[in-house]
Amino acid sequence: MFTGIVEAVGELVRTVPADGGLRLLVAPGALDLGDVQVGDSIAVNGVCLTVAALEEGMFHVDVSQATLDCARIPDIPGAPVNLEQALRLSDRLGGHLVSGHVDGIGEVVAFEPRGDSRLLRVQAPAALVRYIALKGSVAVDGVSLTVNALEGNAFEVNLIAYTLAATTLGGLQVGTRVNLEVDLLARYVERLLDVRQADEAWHMRTP
Structure with a gap:
């Protein structure tokens, strides 16, 4: 779950076709990746994506074709993206409950x-x-x-x-x-x- 309160604007570094979808490499901007692990969720432009790998201060996420069919995912290197880490139970709910599943x-x-x-x-x-x-x-x-x-x-x-x-x-x-x-x-x-x-x-x- 997320709150819709963007934590940082990151940058799309690279997109690579993978397993019928895309693998994105994202530079996190001001988002602190210090406690982010592979398997964690990060919302990218409102889309809940799973961190597949970490690389030199950046992170990879995989986007399935099903997600590409219903959501807008930037595919141009350099494109800015809104980033938010998943909500902790102890966090303030400053926005509203957001699932990261684009409608x-x-x-x-x-x-x-x-x-x-x-x-x-x-x-x-x-x-x-x-x-x-x-x-x-x-x-x-x-x-x-x-x-x-x-x-x-x-x-x-x-x-x-x-x-x-x-x-x-x-x-x-x-x-x-x-x-x-x-x-x-x-x-x-x-x-x-x-x-x-x-x-x-x-x-x-x-x-």
Whole structure:
């Protein structure tokens, strides 16, 4: 689990095809790898990936084809990436509960100045819109954000100066595709409602 509070902006050093997917070599930037071991989880642009190897202050992760099919993974050397280590039980939950399992890919349709901040409007896949609530949480490229407006399949968030400087979101442009993860609690609520409705339907059919 993660919180959506980015710890550092790293850099993609190299990508190599591996086992039908990709192996990435990532320079961690300011992320401290002192206690990171092979097998640990690190979120890269909101995608939970397992550290496969450590090399001279950098780390390797493997990305399966299944992940490539549903998430946006940079493949250009030098590309900046948001990084967050997995949550410890003793850590503060400054953002919201994020699993690192991307639900879909959105597209930036507006990125407008608002004083020192920026208004970001993202067009989300239609199947995800029902999980996005006004004043609820959504992760964009692994960054926990609060939804300020909803219109059709698009949602708006405000990016403060700190977020623009401390994450990759400051480099967004109209047309950029971004990883989206909806609030985990929304999915559990839907599942509970589905089960309840199925139970009620079963009891109605049972003599």
